[in-house]
Amino acid sequence: MKYSIPTEEYVTSGTVACQGCGAVLALRYALKALGPDTVLSVPACCWSVIDGPFPYSSTLVPLFHTAFETAAAAASGIRNGFAIRGNDHTTVMAWAGDGGTVDIGIQALSGAVERDEDIIYVCYDNEAYMNTGIQRSGSTPWGAWTTTTPVRHFKKEEKKDMVEIMVAHGIRYTATACVSHAEDFVKKMKKAKDIRGTKYIQVFASCPPGWKMQSDDSIKALRLGVQTGIVPLYEVENGVYKINYRPKEFKPVEEYLKLQGRFRHLKPEDVEHVTRWRDRRWKLLEAKVAMTRELYGADAAEG
Amino acid sequence: MKYSIPTEEYVTSGTVACQGCGAVLALRYALKALGPDTVLSVPACCWSVIDGPFPYSSTLVPLFHTAFETAAAAASGIRNGFAIRGNDHTTVMAWAGDGGTVDIGIQALSGAVERDEDIIYVCYDNEAYMNTGIQRSGSTPWGAWTTTTPVRHFKKEEKKDMVEIMVAHGIRYTATACVSHAEDFVKKMKKAKDIRGTKYIQVFASCPPGWKMQSDDSIKALRLGVQTGIVPLYEVENGVYKINYRPKEFKPVEEYLKLQGRFRHLKPEDVEHVTRWRDRRWKLLEAKVAMTRELYGADAAEG
Amino acid sequence: MPNKHYVPLKNIDDIPTMAKTLGTMLVNETGSWRNVRPIISNENCIQCGICWKYCPDMAITEDAEGFPVVNLTYCKGCGVCAAECPKDCIEMVEEVR
Amino acid sequence: MPNKHYVPLKNIDDIPTMAKTLGTMLVNETGSWRNVRPIISNENCIQCGICWKYCPDMAITEDAEGFPVVNLTYCKGCGVCAAECPKDCIEMVEEVR
Amino acid sequence: MIEIRFHGRGGQGAASGCTVFADAAFRGGKRVQAFPMFGVERRGAPVASFVRISDADIRARHNIYTPDHVIVLSETLMDTVDCTDGIKPGGTITVNTAKSPEELGLKGDFKVYTVDATRISIEHGLGSITSPIVNTAMLGAAAKVTGQADIELLMQCIREAAPSKPEQNAAAAKDTFDAITP
Amino acid sequence: MIEIRFHGRGGQGAASGCTVFADAAFRGGKRVQAFPMFGVERRGAPVASFVRISDADIRARHNIYTPDHVIVLSETLMDTVDCTDGIKPGGTITVNTAKSPEELGLKGDFKVYTVDATRISIEHGLGSITSPIVNTAMLGAAAKVTGQADIELLMQCIREAAPSKPEQNAAAAKDTFDAITP
Amino acid sequence: MKKVITGNHAVSYGSMLARAEVVAAYPITPQTQIVEKISELCADGVMDAKFIKVESEHSAMAACIGASAAGARAFTATSAQGLALMDEMLHWAAHARLPVVLANINRSMAPPWTIWTDQNDTISRRDAGWIQFYCESNQEVTDSVIQAFKVAEQVELPAMLVLDSFYLSHTSEPVDLADIALVDKYLPKYQAKHDLDPAKGHPAYGALCNDEWYFELQIKMQWAMEKALDVIIAEDALFGEMFGRSYPVVEGYRADDAEYLVFVSSTIASTAKDAVDRARAEGIKAGSAKVRLLRPFPKPQIKAIARGKKRLGVIDRNLSYGSEGAFFTEIKSCLYSEPERPEVHGFIAGLGGRDVTVDTVYEMIKITASRSPETDINWQGAKLA
Amino acid sequence: MKKVITGNHAVSYGSMLARAEVVAAYPITPQTQIVEKISELCADGVMDAKFIKVESEHSAMAACIGASAAGARAFTATSAQGLALMDEMLHWAAHARLPVVLANINRSMAPPWTIWTDQNDTISRRDAGWIQFYCESNQEVTDSVIQAFKVAEQVELPAMLVLDSFYLSHTSEPVDLADIALVDKYLPKYQAKHDLDPAKGHPAYGALCNDEWYFELQIKMQWAMEKALDVIIAEDALFGEMFGRSYPVVEGYRADDAEYLVFVSSTIASTAKDAVDRARAEGIKAGSAKVRLLRPFPKPQIKAIARGKKRLGVIDRNLSYGSEGAFFTEIKSCLYSEPERPEVHGFIAGLGGRDVTVDTVYEMIKITASRSPETDINWQGAKLA
Ligand SMILES: Cc1ncc(C[n+]2csc(CCOP(=O)(O)OP(=O)(O)O)c2C)c(N)n1
């Protein structure tokens, strides 16, 4: 077979994830990029269950389970603990869900970025608290049903844009990614590995039960996310924006929305809302690309 | 006398603030703008001491002291508590120091903004934990001495840019201000009062002991902050940037730095660093002004 | 019957001080979760590796000729491989006992 | 000698259930903090109100003719008014007992 | 006191089925208690849930180890889960399968019943072959085998609890109820 | 046991002065304890701090209410603070002022000393009229009046503790020491 | 109206019946059903409350505190890690004397991760100034939410309902949901003692308090706790009159003539009844005593029920590491001053959700009846070597 | 080398002598001096540690946990609100069996805001699985930091040093700072039991644990606590040999022949000696017993020292609302099984920094000596009506 990403596996079969779980693929890809000299700091999230119950684990790198709000702080501690004992080589990766990142974990993350801790923080974004049974998070998109945003009262706030928040922190490197675009994600993880200081990557990961869809639509939904422009793939390095994938033409957002039960209640005007949001966001993104290139030069991003 | 700001006083004499405290002026001005139908949520900070010990208070509006990390959450609770009882008119203002905002309070604030709570959050920024005796905060600027960043090891991280972080949150209205520019600050507070949803204003406030300077330099230092461009005055409304004051020419940053003991140890190359930081920041700011005007039109900001 | 990945623990003396794992999740034969089973036909297969890439259960390996094989001990039957195969080589059929 | 803003409390029965304030900080006559005292000379004063605006102790008021007056009961002697007066009308002199 | 155990897969609704069953028994004048196997099982993984039904107050608040009856929502579960574990002597086990009880080849001091709930459910438009919805259908079988719930009350409870297709769900239960002769 | 109270203003260094004084006494062979009035007082606000000196172990760990000696770093403090409060009969109070003891007009069963520490400090280049630094200077006076610290040891302790101008600080202490005749 | 519902939904309906006005909560297994149901009730307009969907439990309690201070009836629910994360704010609510009500599902503390029950999360809050009700059945849960508000608002202290994870939270059983009009009579609209309305003045709450008055404020808290015991008893009596159900602070089962008495709480109190019956059937004069309150600790009632017994047992589903079971400590301390002091066995059972069956309790009763205690901790149901 | 330093600096130097490798801390009055001094020591290169200047206490403990799990010796310091904010992570450190050491300055809990001392912040952690040392002098503070690491690393549990705000934290007195080479002998480099080094394997720590093994893990924690009591005693003895200073877990002062004994802790233990002397001088056969540990609770030593006394008193500078003083409860519970049980007075004094003078303690001794207890709480030094 042809392999577009590294063949080494650091996640074993036998995980207790749902059928078709995108979060499993996310970590599988991340570890392929980082290799075995990696330690994980994992807060409460689906992955703290997926990995397996005592006395078993499905990751082939050391994994430290930590409290929900502490992924970045625990990772900072691990990194410094290694450093004082002379280990500067092991990659310490905080691996957290969107709730553990944009809500309850944002403070520890913000602090780590401010101190510029030498860690990679990855948020696998399935847009809700899945581990506890699909409650809204700050990363849940406008319009979505969750158990705490019932259909009659679907989510009315926009998704918190964590990558932009990281840019505002002046982080060295941040990027979006999507499980359907494994090669792009692997590339970004490798890049992050080689940068000293804090790196933040948010990878979009499907969740069949949480998105109310069939497990075999798992990758399709993600790909549609990218193709409709709902999930832009871009990176920001030293302040310079770069879009990694520009759909020639956006597919209509309906295609993305209709696949998922969590959006089934949306009316045409709601779909319009999502389309406008998508367009506004891309315009701004393109403007930022232009602006930062002009300010810092195209090279800065590569530097 | 001529009065450029409202004459009503909602802060009494007799506070226990240090001689020349800028934080006192900040709240004095804010309350002049908001008037008496205001409630304060104040976390641990100098102001929780300044206001006075039990059974006394120096604010002439109700003040709820709350835990260090909870200004925004407590304010959300107060606002909702009022609302369910039919009170939609009282302005609820979270009033916090920089540490309580950019470090330990950032999570509660981020959550409130995401939920778009109808509160005003003001951070009076004196660039360190002053109440506990001048320790570094995320808002302490590069180069500064504090008791936890001793001269031999002065702060090596850049100041966290909270206003930009708020913009990344898609907040309705956010602005910088400076106590030396009382009129501008009052105007922004009034504007914030009339907007529904979450507003964030960061007001630069001097602290003579914390900045290691004479109390009578208190306003001068702030003014130099603005004049040297270290403290840009700008606002962002619905995503549109507007610079409120553009110095014709920046004064050299030395003038600002040399007034303050906390910067006394900086070498010429360090001063250079600050100058470069200032220039880079202004370039970016101006670019954002241009970009967002172009994207959304000049009117959007006024709207 | 416990498989070879099973870590036998009888009483308090067998467990570590802190909850430190002692084995891998290969112990958990998730093949039993399956309602439907992927059947790969090599006919049109171009060995692109996409099914392998997207399998969330690391249940696809390669045979001697470079064709994908499903490890039924672990395949949960999610159907992703079938959905993603560009050549429609994979069919999901009802699992029977 | 307690001033008129003083809230007398003798024992547990006098205090509220929760720590709720009962009076203002006007009780605290911070004039005693002063090492130096501002002396305003009206001669060059343009009544611009800047001294009033920047006094962090709300210790400047207006007299009948519109000139600023320092309330020495509260003025802490920070010197801000003197530093900020555009007409140099205010001088800080050593405080004596 | 009668104790019943249901075996299903995460996402199949075994737990909510137990509550509906308990509700029906309750409306029939019994004291009831229903609870899921409490875990973190994901969609697709084997799960269990439980019902206690009694004429007297139910005070025991602990797991069920020796059920009187077992209901199995999917035959494939029996590969890995020991569904007959602990069945009280003389108890029953009812399996959703197209096979006959004998074909299942189960051994023990219990009666074995089978019913093709998957087919019945699909006939009623509940789910598909790849993901059939059989929990309500199997409640009818449970009502018949255990004798603990009146079928009319059960159908009413199913109608009230179903997130969609109330009548079809109720009808599926009726069909399995009728399909079994204990 | 000798108990001493210092009165100063926030930022003047009364508390660190007490520690330096205790250190000197300790080096002279005493048991010592020094502590500030513990509060949230800001720069400019009246504060106090304390020293206990003894030949035996100091076990009392509570506030000092009846000092043997009182040291006042700034005469202006006496307007609002009752600096003579609780002085033990026969105790002393030493005030930084240009006035004579009599001019202070203090009444009570204690001796009054004065010393112009502000002038002395400024002569040594310590602070300015608007913000004089007098804490070290007043330690010399305290050493003389209380007899609890050897002036040489004290000067050494001052040198070690001063964040800047060690010699000037020490010299200022020596001057006040010499200026007072108890 | 009787409905077959889970303990979690019993909490949600209780908060609806109590007309909670502001709910600020964060999801955590095994509490999620509570907030999901409340979301639904609010979305359906059945419950007229502001639901603040905060970003953490810490903010949940902070928001409840703010809402309560603003004069609204405030409610939240959580479990284990969430309760611990709230800790600073739990102390805050108590010291601020705000009658916030919280439902906590007892779940063991991590690590390792667990979602199963024991009481370590709530006994770890025993010093925080909260009233704590431990519930035995879903009926008691709903009723206790209502009672908790009534008591909390009178004594100006926050109150916590405690439910076993799974054994109560996820167990469905018939619950009689009270008529809301009657509940309104029992529990009138909250009249806040705090008042943040600027129209009425400008107090500051919680201002710095030095050693002059802080001590006295604490004494007032203790007095309020002492008063709370009486109020709980009185309000439960009134509740009994109005609704026909009552929950004594210490409730004996076949305790009167018992020679051997085991103290129990939460769902074990329920299971214990079967065990007592069995012991009686086998000739052991056993009884059980359910302790409903950990705070205020019902000392007079504990003393009364223990009087004259030959030997006592305390079953703790919790452990204070480096000491012993919490109820064991509290009960011994309480009985210390009694003229007659029966021996007391300390049992620890069911940690981390280990099942406590009728057999397990029976075993403890038998030990209590048959021998003198030898150690402070008797592990029950553990896989010791 | 003897230096006149504050209790806070005694902590900082202690952490330096113990060669703490990672410090993660957040400032809070009255602890700030500790972190400021550590910043200085690190900046000066005297102390070779990574100082993580976190954004909250919650992250401070999380970072210490991470560092400790990575194999480094981790240290932090905090007080009151900060300790409460850490609560979830305190449980975490204990359950993860990580030997983090923390110094807590006892400060009263807000609101109202206060920075003065009482023990409510630390007694509220008595169930969290931490060893707790209450210190009487600055010397004990420095020495205890070193001992704490030694003990914690042996029993794999975290340990907390406790100091009174102000009365110890800000009080300067001579402290003998041990020779670091000798300390290195006493306390060798930390050999972590956890190992996150990928070169050595790939374990996961803290994975989900259902009811199968969680109970047993808790029993191991309790066993470790029980072992800790012996280790503390043994390590203190060794420390005594090497450094000439020793701190018994329960230390009597004129206790042997005393008829009346008051239990005390922290700085009150020091002041009490003067009060005992005074009582003796006035003919009262009094003594005092300092309790150094709240966890593990030194039961055998408490029993031994109480034996044969006519009457006991317990002075608590804390209060478990709705119950009584924490030491009072623990001591009564501990003595419950004794054949002879002297009466015990419960005193609560000094909350919120209210000064506890020789007079105050003397008063409590007199009450203990002169009458039987009538209530569980005897407020001492409060402005009652
Ligand atoms: C302090 C605390 N609050 C709540 C929880 C419960 N909890 C565990 S995982 C989780 C949701 C995680 O959501 P996310 O971070 O998005 O990860 P996902 O489950 O979606 O993978 C919640 C709410 C917890 N463990 N700790």
Ligand SMILES: Cc1ncc(C[n+]2csc(CCOP(=O)(O)OP(=O)(O)O)c2C)c(N)n1
């Ligand atoms: C949980 C918690 N941690 C620490 C503190 C101590 N603390 C009180 S105020 C303060 C500093 C506040 O700094 P900032 O917010 O910048 O306000 P400022 O004092 O400068 O006005 C600190 C660290 C606290 N009260 N609570």
Ligand code: SF4
């Ligand atoms: S709930 Fe979603 S994220 Fe969690 S294991 Fe299942 S599919 Fe994966």
Ligand code: SF4
């Ligand atoms: S320390 Fe600074 S902010 Fe605080 S009261 Fe003094 S001058 Fe104001």
Ligand code: SF4
């Ligand atoms: S069906 Fe799913 S689990 Fe099975 S091989 Fe295909 S992708 Fe993998």
Ligand code: SF4
């Ligand atoms: S995806 Fe299809 S074509 Fe590609 S390797 Fe797999 S079976 Fe072959």
Ligand code: SF4
């Ligand atoms: S010196 Fe300072 S306090 Fe006094 S009046 Fe002038 S500005 Fe106000």
Ligand code: SF4
């Ligand atoms: S600032 Fe000067 S000129 Fe202006 S009003 Fe005051 S004294 Fe007059």
Ligand SMILES: [Mg+2]
């Ligand atoms: Mg998620």
Ligand SMILES: [Mg+2]
């Ligand atoms: Mg600040």
